[in-house]
Amino acid sequence: MSGAASPSDPAAVAVDVSxxxxxxxxxxxxxxxxxxxxxxxxxxxxxENGAGKSTLMKVLAGLDSPTxxxxxxxxxxxxxFDAATMxxxxxxxxxxxxxxxxxxxxxxxxxMLGAEPGPRAFPNRAEIVQRAAALLGRLGENLDPRRPxxxxxxxxxxxxxxxxxxxxxxxxxxxxxxxxxxxPAESERLFTVIDGLRADGxxxxxxxxxxxxxxxxxxxxxxxxxxxxxxxxxxxxxEPDDIVSAMVGRTLQHExxxxxxxxxxxxxxxxRLQVRELRGAGFDSVTVDIAPGEVIGVAGLxxxxxxxxxxxxxxxxxxxGGTMHLDGEPFAPHSPRDAIRARVAYLPGERRHQGIxxxxxxxDNVNALTLDRxxxxxxxxxxxxxxxxxxxxxxxxxxTSTTAQAITQLSGGNQQKAxxxxxxxxxxxLMVLDEPTRGVDVGAKAELYALFRSLTERxxxxxxxxxxxxxxxxxxxxxxxxxxxxxxxxxxxxxATEEGVMAMATGARTMKETA
Amino acid sequence: xxxxxxxxxxxxxxxxxxxxxxxxxxxxxEASTLLALVLLxxxxxxxxPGFVGADNFLSVGQQIxxxxxxxxxxxxxxxxxEIDLSVGSVYALGAVSCGLLITEGLAWPLAALGGVAAGAxxxxxxxxxxxGFGIPSFIVTLGTLSLxxxxxxxxxxxxxxxxxxxxxxxxxxxxxxxxxxxxxxPMQLVIFALIAVLGMVVLSRSRYGFNSYAVGGSAxxxxxxxINAGHVKIAAFTISGTLAGLSGVLGLSFLSYVQGVTGTGMxxxxxxxVIIGGAALFGGSGTMLGTVIGVAFIGVLQNIxxxxxxxxxxxxxxxxxxxxxxxxxxxxxxxxxxxx
Numbered sequence: 001m002s003g004a005a006s007p008s009d010p011a012a013v014a015v016d017v018s019x020x021x022x023x024x025x026x027x028x029x030x031x032x033x034x035x036x037x038x039x040x041x042x043x044x045x046x047x048e049n050g051a052g053k054s055t056l057m058k059v060l061a062g063l064d065s066p067t068x069x070x071x072x073x074x075x076x077x078x079x080x081f082d083a084a085t086m087x088x089x090x091x092x093x094x095x096x097x098x099x100x101x102x103x104x105x106x107x108x109x110x111x112m113l114g115a116e117p118g119p120r121a122f123p124n125r126a127e128i129v130q131r132a133a134a135l136l137g138r139l140g141e142n143l144d145p146r147r148p149x150x151x152x153x154x155x156x157x158x159x160x161x162x163x164x165x166x167x168x169x170x171x172x173x174x175x176x177x178x179x180x181x182x183x184p185a186e187s188e189r190l191f192t193v194i195d196g197l198r199a200d201g202x203x204x205x206x207x208x209x210x211x212x213x214x215x216x217x218x219x220x221x222x223x224x225x226x227x228x229x230x231x232x233x234x235x236x237x238x239e240p241d242d243i244v245s246a247m248v249g250r251t252l253q254h255e256x257x258x259x260x261x262x263x264x265x266x267x268x269x270x271x272r273l274q275v276r277e278l279r280g281a282g283f284d285s286v287t288v289d290i291a292p293g294e295v296i297g298v299a300g301l302x303x304x305x306x307x308x309x310x311x312x313x314x315x316x317x318x319x320x321g322g323t324m325h326l327d328g329e330p331f332a333p334h335s336p337r338d339a340i341r342a343r344v345a346y347l348p349g350e351r352r353h354q355g356i357x358x359x360x361x362x363x364d365n366v367n368a369l370t371l372d373r374x375x376x377x378x379x380x381x382x383x384x385x386x387x388x389x390x391x392x393x394x395x396x397x398x399x400t401s402t403t404a405q406a407i408t409q410l411s412g413g414n415q416q417k418a419x420x421x422x423x424x425x426x427x428x429x430l431m432v433l434d435e436p437t438r439g440v441d442v443g444a445k446a447e448l449y450a451l452f453r454s455l456t457e458r459x460x461x462x463x464x465x466x467x468x469x470x471x472x473x474x475x476x477x478x479x480x481x482x483x484x485x486x487x488x489x490x491x492x493x494x495x496a497t498e499e500g501v502m503a504m505a506t507g508a509r510t511m512k513e514t515a
Numbered sequence: 516x517x518x519x520x521x522x523x524x525x526x527x528x529x530x531x532x533x534x535x536x537x538x539x540x541x542x543x544x545e546a547s548t549l550l551a552l553v554l555l556x557x558x559x560x561x562x563x564p565g566f567v568g569a570d571n572f573l574s575v576g577q578q579i580x581x582x583x584x585x586x587x588x589x590x591x592x593x594x595x596x597e598i599d600l601s602v603g604s605v606y607a608l609g610a611v612s613c614g615l616l617i618t619e620g621l622a623w624p625l626a627a628l629g630g631v632a633a634g635a636x637x638x639x640x641x642x643x644x645x646x647g648f649g650i651p652s653f654i655v656t657l658g659t660l661s662l663x664x665x666x667x668x669x670x671x672x673x674x675x676x677x678x679x680x681x682x683x684x685x686x687x688x689x690x691x692x693x694x695x696x697x698x699x700x701p702m703q704l705v706i707f708a709l710i711a712v713l714g715m716v717v718l719s720r721s722r723y724g725f726n727s728y729a730v731g732g733s734a735x736x737x738x739x740x741x742i743n744a745g746h747v748k749i750a751a752f753t754i755s756g757t758l759a760g761l762s763g764v765l766g767l768s769f770l771s772y773v774q775g776v777t778g779t780g781m782x783x784x785x786x787x788x789v790i791i792g793g794a795a796l797f798g799g800s801g802t803m804l805g806t807v808i809g810v811a812f813i814g815v816l817q818n819i820x821x822x823x824x825x826x827x828x829x830x831x832x833x834x835x836x837x838x839x840x841x842x843x844x845x846x847x848x849x850x851x852x853x854x855x
Contacts, residue, residue, distance in 0.1 A: 314739075316738070316739060335738075335741070335743075336738060336739050336740065336741050337741035337742075337743070339741075340740070340741040341741075346739060348736075348739055353733060353735055353736070354733070354735045354736050354739055355736055355739075356732075356733065356736060357728065357729045357732040357733055357736055357737070357799070358732050358733060358799065359728060359731070359732040359798075359799030359800045360728055360729065360732055360799070364725065364728070364729075368725075368729060368740045369740055369741070371722055371725055372722075375722065378721065379716070379720045379721065380720045380721065380722065380725065382720070422740075
């Protein structure tokens with residue numbers, strides 16, 4: 001435990017975690033973790049998937065109880081680890097990744113739930129609305145609190161959850177990867193809200209994968225690895241590389257994409273995929289060529305139509321016009337099945353709901369597209385299936401004790417590698433990647449980038465999209481910026497900057513003006 | 516959670532030791548159900564006179580066969596993350612159709628096929644409506660639970676259908692439900708065993724079984740892998756209807772008698788057996804072996820209560836308690852092993 005955080009300011013400690021351990025069966029999710037969050041500051045907790053961040057936050061929010069160790073909040077030791085006690089007695093609130101709101105009920109009811117004014121059995125409805133509006137106003141949001149929560153986008157729902165914790169007078173607010181569902185603009189708005197909370201003296205714990213936001217927001221950074229506390233810094237004194245090294249337990253080489261490997265082919269070779277005037281729900285008149293071995297990165301806000309474009313190219317959604325050609329042949333998939341037959345692969349953005357088969361083993365997940373190779377006399381040969389999956393898992397360095405294990409027991413990065421193995425089995429000509437590293441930790445990200453690179457070196461064309469703009473700039477050869485369903489411009493990634501792309505994506509400028 | 520709390524940078528499949536077959540068995544969901552069944556056998560041996568013995572076991576086997584055949588079908592539906600509440604009514608529909616065809620003078624094998632086909636059509640319609648209208652199968656089959664029952668009552672005109680053994684072919688037809696293979700094994704039990712084994716092979720070793728688990732686990736992920744989730748589900752409902760129809764035909768053959776109200780409430784016992792056997796209503800999990808054990812559990816429980824001369828009202832109470840206990844025990848064990 002190097003460089004343990006010594007809160008230099010003599011301010012009171014809001015949350016004091018001491019010797020905390022949590023055991024799940026044979027797995028030690030937290031191992032003797034100690035850290036302190038000084039009152040009125042933002043303490044970031046970083047770590048790879050499976051490092052124990054989420055478990056720690058769950059314990060602090062009372063959703064799990066520790067096997068050993070103590071938690072002290074504002075000088076009072078926590079005796080009962082349940083959510084209601086943490087909230088009402090210790091005033092610790094959680095803003096979880098998966099927002100749990102009553103979708104059919106109004107914003108006001110959701111915010112004031114458990115803190116309704118008036119008599120307990122018959123709360124004063126007018127006052128509920130009024131107080132909810134006031135709390136939202138404090139967060140700089142003037143939304144009608146009578147609207148049902150289900151009508152709101154993810155970012156606004158998140159504000160509702162934050163307002164709810166204010167309604168319960170929370171002194172400590174825990175954010176668990178709050179920006180994972182937000183666009184850059186929405187994230188920026190959240191950061192303003194967080195700044196405001198800090199000014200009001202609220203103590204915050206902030207869990208994230210993303211380095212820039214941790215540096216933007218936090219006062220201290222703590223790193224967990226394999227359930228242990230492995231490092232702490234004052235953010236002002238920290239170097240990003242040190243934090244990354246602590247997270248992965250080794251030094252990491254930078255170079256998502258080796259400069260100079262950009263295929264100069266984009267104009268010379270015949271395009272692998274030719275898209276002309278493609279139209280569908282959410283996008284219009286998209287024209288783009290992708291050369292073999294080229295990576296086109298589609299940038300844009302979440303509602304720019306980029307996700308819909310990717311799905312339509314794969315045949316998952318209907319197209320209403322335009323044409324596509326794959327290696328010169330007409331390509332008009334009516335379903336994913338047609339696309340798969342044409343050796344087009346698609347890694348969906350929502351891994352949990354669209355990618356994995358959650359009740360099945362790693363082996364079955366990997367082999368989902370190639371079962372026919374393992375059929376004899378109409379029967380699946382389980383052993384041959386396993387052998388094949390073992391081989392793929394080893395090739396892509398999927399960390400799994402055995403491929404017979406359930407895929408949900410793997411970390412996000414390893415699930416993604418298993419899904420990549422699934423799609424590589426059809427020897428794809430074109431890969432469509434939506435948020436290829438969402439929920440993937442730093443170490444696995446680097447491995448995924450290397451895998452993508454080896455694919456493009458073999459001539460696979462890639463159509464990728466990501467809300468992580470630096471990542472998209474790093475892995476792409478050219479960037480197609482979408483706004484309001486249309487491609488605004490296509491520029492070489494080497495010449496593009498984050499600021500320039502964002503300006504175009506938000507419709508503020510075109511690239512030419514920025515250049 | 517995760518298994519990554521080790522210091523090894525990478526654990527490849529080669530370096531880690533795979534669990535032994537015994538460990539795998541002990542972790543399997545069937546193990547706990549099987550253990551419960553064994554315990555029940557021990558209890559039966561102690562408290563129920565006449566429980567131990569080939570005669571009693573074979574008669575239990577006979578009694579659970581119709582239930583078991585239907586449970587095999589419903590297992591497919593539940594693994595596909597759907598539910599079939601109509602099987603009790605389809606049972607009646609199959610039996611009444613077959614009975615009418617025989618009374619009309621049709622050769623018994625064709626009449627039997629007719630009963631099975633009626634079930635297949637009913638099941639197909641359940642699936643086609645669920646997928647086609649995009650509404651929950653709970654609603655569709657709640658509707659057809661009543662609708663098919665009504666059709667069975669209309670066909671039989673509310674009157675019982677009795678097969679007279681004077682009629683040609685009826686004696687042979689009755690062998691389906693009453694006969695014994697080698698003069699020992701009840702024919703119904705033999706048919707149940709064949710169907711269970713077939714179901715087991717289809718579920719665990721066929722492309723269709725694979726697709727069922729995939730669709731039940733995540734229909735959208737299955738679609739993006741080129742699997743036609745709608746077809747897979749419709750097929751599951753059709754299997755369920757077919758087997759319910761077959762079960763009805765066996766019921767008619769066993770009793771030589773059927774009414775429009777036959778099989779009322781049977782769907783609940785069938786679904787109970789599947790759930791005791793470990794299939795989750797969320798879909799994507801469950802095995803045929805589990806279902807067979809679940810069916811046996813219900814059969815043995817009722818047998819013990821019968822032998823002790825306990826009223827059938829208590830049997831109904833016991834079945835209900837067992838369902839809750841089985842799922843509660845399973846949930847508790849999952850929590851303990853840290854899987855979520």
